[in-house]
Amino acid sequence: xxxxxxxxxxxxxxxxxxxxxxREVGYDALTMDAVAARTHSSKxxxxxxxxxxxxxVVSALRHKxxxxxxxxxxxxxxxxxxxxxxxxxxxxxxxxxxLMRGLGHAIxxxxxxHRALRELLIEPEMAGMDAMLRRAVDRGEIAADTPALxxxxxxxxxxxxxxxxxxxxxxxxxxxxxxxxxxxxxxLGL
Amino acid sequence: xxxxxxxxxxxxxxxxxxxxxxREVGYDALTMDAVAARTHSSKxxxxxxxxxxxxxVVSALRHKxxxxxxxxxxxxxxxxxxxxxxxxxxxxxxxxxxLMRGLGHAIxxxxxxHRALRELLIEPEMAGMDAMLRRAVDRGEIAADTPALxxxxxxxxxxxxxxxxxxxxxxxxxxxxxxxxxxxxxxLGL
Numbered sequence: 001x002x003x004x005x006x007x008x009x010x011x012x013x014x015x016x017x018x019x020x021x022x023r024e025v026g027y028d029a030l031t032m033d034a035v036a037a038r039t040h041s042s043k044x045x046x047x048x049x050x051x052x053x054x055x056x057v058v059s060a061l062r063h064k065x066x067x068x069x070x071x072x073x074x075x076x077x078x079x080x081x082x083x084x085x086x087x088x089x090x091x092x093x094x095x096x097x098x099l100m101r102g103l104g105h106a107i108x109x110x111x112x113x114h115r116a117l118r119e120l121l122i123e124p125e126m127a128g129m130d131a132m133l134r135r136a137v138d139r140g141e142i143a144a145d146t147p148a149l150x151x152x153x154x155x156x157x158x159x160x161x162x163x164x165x166x167x168x169x170x171x172x173x174x175x176x177x178x179x180x181x182x183x184x185x186x187x188l189g190l
Numbered sequence: 191x192x193x194x195x196x197x198x199x200x201x202x203x204x205x206x207x208x209x210x211x212x213r214e215v216g217y218d219a220l221t222m223d224a225v226a227a228r229t230h231s232s233k234x235x236x237x238x239x240x241x242x243x244x245x246x247v248v249s250a251l252r253h254k255x256x257x258x259x260x261x262x263x264x265x266x267x268x269x270x271x272x273x274x275x276x277x278x279x280x281x282x283x284x285x286x287x288x289l290m291r292g293l294g295h296a297i298x299x300x301x302x303x304h305r306a307l308r309e310l311l312i313e314p315e316m317a318g319m320d321a322m323l324r325r326a327v328d329r330g331e332i333a334a335d336t337p338a339l340x341x342x343x344x345x346x347x348x349x350x351x352x353x354x355x356x357x358x359x360x361x362x363x364x365x366x367x368x369x370x371x372x373x374x375x376x377x378l379g380l
Contacts, residue, residue, distance in 0.1 A: 026218075126356065147373075154369070155348065157348070157352045157356065158344060158352045159344060161352065162344040163344065165347060166312070178337075182377070183341050183344075184377075186337075186338060187374075
């Protein structure tokens, strides 16, 4: 990643291919060979750019991430949460669900992937959500001692992950809006 | 399963082995050969008793299931939810988390397993939770038009599934009690 020798367009192409393969076969079955074949590149190039499979996958995930929580500041908690879930359309959410499924088992069994995922994606995301909630507390919208403040990430991610299991269908923006209004805001006392 | 030729003890042993293998390697890598080897039984016996791998795995999951939601009726929502989460100790929850991880990807890619899991586990569980909530509405504890009533399964399962991702540690009963008090009960207006 340091000292990029690929053009940004080529890099984006590679990342897209990695995510496609991840959705199709899952992390365990994804090989550097398959990425090389799909993208018509050499394995040497892949290993020169990225240290290995976990780094390549995490870089691809990070590159894709369309929503920067830090950029959202609508002035209300409801507005911020809706902005979070409404930037993605149904097709994107379906793709995100496929990605989560593709990563599923591996996150817990592969220490490198686990660490990379936490450092690059989960922790920055949590920090963004914390900042959003701290602003709401600062402007007096949420009481500082509201116990649910600690569980907003659990609620939001949980809504996304559990719908396929409970309702046998993927999360989409309109479902997430209903969930925010029915669960997240009342839990926060809003 | 119809016409059982195995003793209940032997059947329980087989199921325990299936769940162990599932936790260790995940659903995709679990083979009837491995189950046969681990349990010193013939593959013919396994196939005679269960139609195939999805049926064997679902039967094993169902056999293990320690908590019958239908049996819980403490007289309050908080009491019922706490009874649900407190029957399991930390070790059991860790095992359950390993099981969920082992099933992860397969639930979505294997139609047989998906259907069996829905019919045998998820739908009865949802029905039990619905009955619990209906009783709470009937005795006037929860208003019938509370929007969060539709999302109690999402909240409870979401709490369990998201803690490893958000906090990098598995759910345990004391965490789930905090979550119930901070999120589920306030969302229900309690």
